[in-house]
Each structure stands twice: as structure tokens, then as C-alpha cells.
Amino acid sequence: MPDDTPEFSAVTGDRASRPISRRSALKAMGLGGATILVGASGAASYRVFDNGVLDAGSGAPYDAWSQWRDDDSPKGAVGAAILAANPHNTQPWIFHVTDRSVDVFADPSRDMPAVDPYRREHHVGLGCAVENLVLGLGARGFRAEVKWLPDPADETYVAAVAFEPAPVSTSSLHEVIGDRHSNRGPYRAQRVPRTVLEGLSAHVAESPDVQLRWLASDSDREAMSALILEATEAFIDDRGQSEESFSWFRNSRDDIDKHRDGPTLDAQGFSTTTLTVAKLLPASSRSAGDRFWLDQTRTVHTATAAAYGIITVPGGDHVTDRLQAGRVLQRIHLAATADGLALQHMNQVTERIDRERQLGLPATFAPRLQDLVAQPGRGAVVAFRLGHAIRTARPSPRRPLGAVIR
């Protein structure tokens, strides 16, 4: 797949006619000429080393992506579980492995109280991990049975995944566990056929309480894009959400090596050139990062979304429903990967809905999302965009198994 493609494109426009220059891209990043000169005058070689310019996606923080099949035992399936999508790459999980089950616990120290005050995404991410775990156990010759919230006295004990020997069961979903990444780059001006969307919807069938709503028409996509943009602005205007989000961003290779979590520059979907320049420059401030995120959301993420998907559950507030929604979300992301499609989770709207509720603010987003989803009695849990990628996504770091198996 070509990499040094123009930074920006639009589903409805001509990709080649809409590139913006690197200069404007850097300006949009809040990085002016002065900082570029500093980089060019000697600090650059230090940044090449310090910021991992030459080793994007390699080294110990990325080992999990190549080692997830190495161990045939049930414990090895945890290596698949930790590759799951999860909010802000907080990896909010702890696993306990016995000879009959893998118990999955939430790690409350990895909460995001301003971004995710009701732990909606936290629980969805745990559901994603359980899906990979079940697929990983199946491929190792173990049939798994999931019991959600097995101990009412311990809310962190989210799932007991009991297993017993069975014939090996592999699937196309299992095969792409190590290839699935969140793709935040531009997507092609190419619609996803309705039959393909319906094929992805089939993965919801196993979970009767979970439903998937596609927004693929021009008017639905425009309405969702507008809502996402407005929610992004509200998010960055909210100091608590902005600061908390920024605190998880890993700006240097040192940070990545130390924490092995959080979003990184490598995972932002940039071309190689932009990524290299961004890494050479001094780290962005929070406000410059926020402005850049808003700009990317406007000119890349929403502008090139071929379709949006929204996962809903009854009511929207039950932990079990969210865990189940996470399993479905992970299946859809894996199925999209197997179909050669790109997917980016986009949850600014639900994050603002929860934040308005937490702060007792008027509900400005909830009724509009509800109207768009048009499923009375059901609540949106997570949303994502889908399309044909222009660039391959790069992997994000993972903590080692030793840090999450206890």
C-alpha cells in the first residue's frame, strides 16, 4: 500500500485534488517554522534517537503482536486477549489463569474518570479482550464458556472464562488478531457495499441484546460527522477531559518503552514523511495537540468515513450489556480486518453524553444521537467509522503478559 500519499482526502471529493502541503499540516499541528529550525540545527539527531524515528512499531513494546501464537497453553490465549482494542490504549485488564478458567478483572487504576466517568468504554474494552481470549482458547483446542460478573460482591471481576478440551477451532477472525489495528489515517473515496455491511452485521447475531446501526447514506454520514465535530470541540474545551486524554499520550520513545500503553504518534495514521517530521519536532503542547486532533477529525476522520457504525444495547447502562457490546465490537473489527477494511473507533459523542450527565449539564448530545440512531428504548454504547484505507495502520504498544497476569 502506498505510504507517502496526500495527507487528506474526502469520500465525496477527488483525493488527488485535495492534498494540503506538509507546511500546512505542520501548521495544523501547531508547529511553526521556528521549531522546525531548532530541529534542523542539531537537536534533530537527538530526537531521531529519543523519539524512535527509526524504530516505529518495533522493539519490546510491540513484541506482543508477533508472539501471540507462541504459547499453546490456555495462558497463551491471554497473549491474544491483550491485543484487543481498548479505550485510549489504557489496557484496563488483569488476568488470573487456573487449570480450568481464565478470570478477567478490571484494573480500576486504569480508569479515565473525566473521559469515561461511567466506565462505559472501560467495560467495552474488557469485552473486546474477552472476545480475543475466547478465540485464542478455541484455536488452542479449548471450548470456552463466559460468565459475566460471576461475583456480585466484586465489581472488578468482570468475567470467568471456563474452558475444557475440545477440537481445535480456528476462524478467519482468529487468524487476523495480530493484523487488527485502529486506522486513523485517510480512507479512500470508495463506498463499502451494503452486502459487506450486512456481512459485518451478522457478527451481532450471537448476542441478541446487542444491535448494530449503520449510518451509510450521505445525509446520515453528514449528520454523524457534524455531531462528532461538535463533540470534539466540546471535549477540548473541557479542561478535565482534555488534560486526562493528554496524560495518556506517549510522546517519546522513552515514554513508550516505560509505559507500553497509551496512544502514540505512530498510531495516528500519518504518512511516513509526516510521522518522521512530527517525531523530530519538539513534543506538542496539550492545546496544540487538541487543535491538531480537531483538524484531523474535520479533514481526515469524518471527511473520509465511508460509513459509521453504532453499537446499541437496551437502555444502555448495564455493565453486562457493555461487556457483551465489547465482544461484538471486537468481532466486527476483526471481521472488517479480514475483509480488508479499515476501522477507527470514534467516541467523542458518547464521551460528551456521559460528561454532561456527570457534571449535571444540559443534555445537548444525547437527544441528537438518539434521533440519529432511531432505535427507541436503546442506547448507543460505541461508534466507529469504516472504509478502505489509504495507508496500513501501525501497531500500538502493549504491556507484557507478566504485568497483566497475576
Ligand SMILES: Cc1cc2nc3c(=O)[nH]c(=O)nc-3n(C[C@H](O)[C@H](O)[C@H](O)COP(=O)(O)O)c2cc1C
Ligand atoms: C471502547 C473504545 C473506545 C475507543 N474510542 C476511541 C476514540 O474515540 N478515538 C480513537 O481514535 N480510538 C478509540 N479507540 C481505539 C483505541 O484507542 C485503540 O483500540 C487502542 O489505542 C489500541 O490500539 P489498537 O486498536 O490499534 O490495538 C477506542 C477503543 C475502544 C475499545
